[in-house]
Amino acid sequence: MSLHIKGGTIITSDHTFVADLLCVDGLIHSIGENISNDRINKDTEVIEADGCYVMPGGIDPHTHMELPFMGTVASEDFFTGTSAGLAGGTTMIIDFVIPNPQQDIMEAYHQWRGWAEKAASDYSFHVAITWWDESVHKAMETLVHDYGVNSFKHFMAYKGAIMADDEMLVNSFQRARELGAICTVHAENGELVFHLQQKLLEQGITGPEGHPLSRPPAVEGEAANRAIRIAQVIGVPIYVVHTSCNDSLQAITRARNEGQRVFGEVLAGHLLIDDSVYTHPDWDTAAAYVMSPPFRPKAHQAALWRGLQAGMLQTTATDHCCFCAPQKQMGREDFTKIPNGTAGIEDRMQVLWHHGVNTGRLTKNEFVAVTSTNAAKIFNIYPQKGSLSEGADADIIIWDPERERTISKETHHQNVDFNIFEGMTVRGVNQVTISQGKVVYQDGELRTERGVGRYINRPAYAPYYDAIDKQMVRHAPKAVSRN
Ligand code: URQ
Ligand code: ZN
Numbered sequence: 001m002s003l004h005i006k007g008g009t010i011i012t013s014d015h016t017f018v019a020d021l022l023c024v025d026g027l028i029h030s031i032g033e034n035i036s037n038d039r040i041n042k043d044t045e046v047i048e049a050d051g052c053y054v055m056p057g058g059i060d061p062h063t064h065m066e067l068p069f070m071g072t073v074a075s076e077d078f079f080t081g082t083s084a085g086l087a088g089g090t091t092m093i094i095d096f097v098i099p100n101p102q103q104d105i106m107e108a109y110h111q112w113r114g115w116a117e118k119a120a121s122d123y124s125f126h127v128a129i130t131w132w133d134e135s136v137h138k139a140m141e142t143l144v145h146d147y148g149v150n151s152f153k154h155f156m157a158y159k160g161a162i163m164a165d166d167e168m169l170v171n172s173f174q175r176a177r178e179l180g181a182i183c184t185v186h187a188e189n190g191e192l193v194f195h196l197q198q199k200l201l202e203q204g205i206t207g208p209e210g211h212p213l214s215r216p217p218a219v220e221g222e223a224a225n226r227a228i229r230i231a232q233v234i235g236v237p238i239y240v241v242h243t244s245c246n247d248s249l250q251a252i253t254r255a256r257n258e259g260q261r262v263f264g265e266v267l268a269g270h271l272l273i274d275d276s277v278y279t280h281p282d283w284d285t286a287a288a289y290v291m292s293p294p295f296r297p298k299a300h301q302a303a304l305w306r307g308l309q310a311g312m313l314q315t316t317a318t319d320h321c322c323f324c325a326p327q328k329q330m331g332r333e334d335f336t337k338i339p340n341g342t343a344g345i346e347d348r349m350q351v352l353w354h355h356g357v358n359t360g361r362l363t364k365n366e367f368v369a370v371t372s373t374n375a376a377k378i379f380n381i382y383p384q385k386g387s388l389s390e391g392a393d394a395d396i397i398i399w400d401p402e403r404e405r406t407i408s409k410e411t412h413h414q415n416v417d418f419n420i421f422e423g424m425t426v427r428g429v430n431q432v433t434i435s436q437g438k439v440v441y442q443d444g445e446l447r448t449e450r451g452v453g454r455y456i457n458r459p460a461y462a463p464y465y466d467a468i469d470k471q472m473v474r475h476a477p478k479a480v481s482r483n
């Protein structure tokens with residue numbers, strides 16, 4: 001099966017040029033002007049892309065489809081969630097295996113693999129380290145060597161549930177280093193969050209307005225810096241997920257300026273939404289925005305945009321983790337019981353284009369970098385993913401920079417009854433989404449297929465890893481010989 005994209009302007013993370021693109025059997029076969037070869041025949045599907053941009057499909061490195069969490073299960077499953085992603089131009093997700101404490105890691109891994117078999121687009125998994133013993137130490141090796149996992153997640157929040165303390169961080173980071181894997185962290189000090197939650201409840205603050213008050217920027221900044229320092233001493237690359245405020249951004253910036261291998265992720269929501277949502281008079285509306293880290297005061301959004309522009313933050317994501325109003329109501333009397341999570345997978349690409357490229361904050365090439373290519377490089381699946389190059393997977397979006405869309409829960413494909421970007425009009429949308437060389441979305445029509453998504457292996461020892469090893473060798477400790 002072949003697909004011929006003609007007349008478009010190709011945008012990669014570092015290059016802009018006019019060329020045609022031929023896809024054959026799910027891969028990019030050739031790129032150039034006036035392509036002609038025997039794979040172009042009467043059965044070839046042709047897309048005229050004049051006036052449009054042709055870009056790598058988005059990669060969302062942070063989603064939680066059908067996550068069991070806080071006594072319920074996220075309402076979006078792997079089929080509906082990846083379909084919504086394809087509708088918005090995202091062609092791959094990296095989701096999370098999150099074992100319960102004491103749950104066998106491999107059992108949890110296979111559980112998530114089973115759930116993801118219904119996916120409509122390609123996917124991979126970070127694996128969370130939520131407890132520690134010799135079996136976890138061993139399972140990490142199995143996951144890296146036999147299952148293509150090269151990233152391990154650590155929740156520094158969620159005390160009493162999946163929180164990793166310093167001992168677990170040190171043990172897991174050391175193990176990740178031995179295996180050539182990258183460590184990722186949800187950086188909030190879970191002890192401080194718990195302490196502040198109790199104080200707020202004692203003061204009678206039980207509504208959603210209590211949520212951001214229990215997790216101020218300092219709580220995130222402390223944890224981000226602590227995780228970064230532990231990674232520095234152990235000698236392992238670290239990726240800070242959902243950097244939401246200037247405090248954690250400064251911790252990342254300091255470390256990167258000192259040459260440490262630290263990567264930062266920012267959510268589309270944290271770039272555009274501020275904490276006024278939590279004082280909305282309607283309880284359901286305020287609760288719908290409860291996620292962690294919370295949305296922040298306006299000054300933090302400006303800082304995060306600068307961090308993205310300056311290259312201190314490398315990727316954008318959504319942390320797509322959906323709970324409908326009846327689920328959020330579980331915290332009606334106590335904000336600490338509101339399931340944490342918001343949606344975004346369908347809107348990320350478009351809100352970032354509109355508020356990033358249309359405003360001049362990002363060039364088109366930088367847009368490709370932060371929505372696709374950088375995540376592929378950091379998690380070691382480039383150029384198979386995140387590129388438009390011969391031999392790469394044919395995950396492609398055809399972008400109409402003039403087409404407008406008003407975002408609404410009434411029209412989105414996400415399986416959730418709320419949209420954090422409700423009413424936002426964006427200019428610049430994907431007219432076509434191509435996944436594995438097939439048109440799966442065109443002009444508003446979604447044609448996804450349950451179960452065609454593939455699990456993507458991510459090899460260990462991403463390119464930057466040997467740079468860390470060389471730095472470590474330079475500082476290798478030496479015993480002093482004494483007579
Ligand atoms: O913390 C996370 O990333 C998961 C549990 C989704 N929920 C959230 O509030 N971010
Ligand atoms: Zn998180």
Ligand code: ZN
Pocket residue numbers: 062063064319321
């Ligand atoms: Zn998350």
